């Protein structure tokens with residue numbers, strides 16, 4: 001759906017699948033962040049109706065995935081489901097999880113949805129601020145490890161990086177992603193930083209993969225009531241309520257107004273991820289940020305569009321994972 005995102009009606013997963021879902025038949029799809037109350041869980045249930053051959057569902061604990069497995073079995077028992085444990089707080093576990101897929105020859109769609117929003121300051125096992133580590137850095141490594149399998153599934157395989165409109169207020173602090181060991185940490189800034197990084201990553205990866213016929217997009221799924229709001233403080237909730245009531249827009253880093261997104265159901269949240277995976281009308285915009293099932297690069301800030309920042313982020317990420325990622 002190539003109309004401008006700002007003027008786009010919010011569509012459901014069912015609608016996107018009715019248009020483009022056929023191309024998912026027989027495919028292997030890996031989704032991170034699957035749980036009974038998560039957008040990734042809804043995505044897994046939705047795409048199961050399109051007859052993929054295998055769904056690889058990842059989470060920290062198998063119990064989180066079980067309600068989704070039950071729904072898929074009831075909906076389409078022919079789909080082969082495989083649970084893959086990954087703790088994105090630990091890069092060693094990301095590497096181990098990728099090795100667990102040694103017997104999988106190709107992954108048609110790698111959809112990185114797992115994430116965390118505004119937790120109190122803490123660091124990953126590898127010493128990186130949690131949001132930057134889980135939302136972004138672990139994905140950088142996961143994509144590096146699984147890229148050969150996505151390449152094996154080309155043409156039209158995809159790497160989809162879930163992000164957020166919080167990208168619009170995000171600055172990657174290249175010299176100190178840990179905010180002075182947490183002393184200068186502000187949870188919203190950390191969430192914005194991780195989403196700016198996610199969006200830059202998709203852009204640079206798409207550029208590096210140019211000519212390989214692999215789709216790469218970052219996606220804002222919109223506002224969905226889910227497990228994500230677990231760290232919201234009463235003060236933050238009051239601040240959002242007051243903003244909604246006043247009708248005053250937030251401003252992005254470039255001073256442009258950002259309308260607070262309306263809450264939708266999970267089907268609408270998963271829909272733009274499906275758009276990223278299969279909508280043929282956006283192929284010319286590889287690397288783009290998507291919102292409301294459409295290319296929304298007009299919403300991306302100059303900080304995120306700055307190509308020097310992409311190279312800086314890539315170099316920093318290689319340093320933090322302790323190895324090069326040569327595409």
Ligand SMILES: NC(=O)c1ccc[n+]([C@@H]2O[C@H](COP(=O)([O-])OP(=O)(O)OC[C@H]3O[C@@H](n4cnc5c(N)ncnc54)[C@H](OP(=O)(O)O)[C@@H]3O)[C@@H](O)[C@H]2O)c1
Nearest residue numbers: 033035038039087088089114115164222223224226227228
């Ligand atoms: N919901 C929204 O309004 C909204 C808006 C914009 C963007 N997003 C983005 O959408 C994505 C999905 O969010 P959601 O709304 O579905 O939130 P959610 O319900 O909290 O789901 C996030 C999933 O990520 C998993 N996760 C968190 N930390 C992990 C770790 N260390 N290792 C492995 N998995 C981990 C969670 O597993 P556990 O249960 O084990 O923690 C959970 O299954 C996020 O990346 C978020 O940034 C959401």
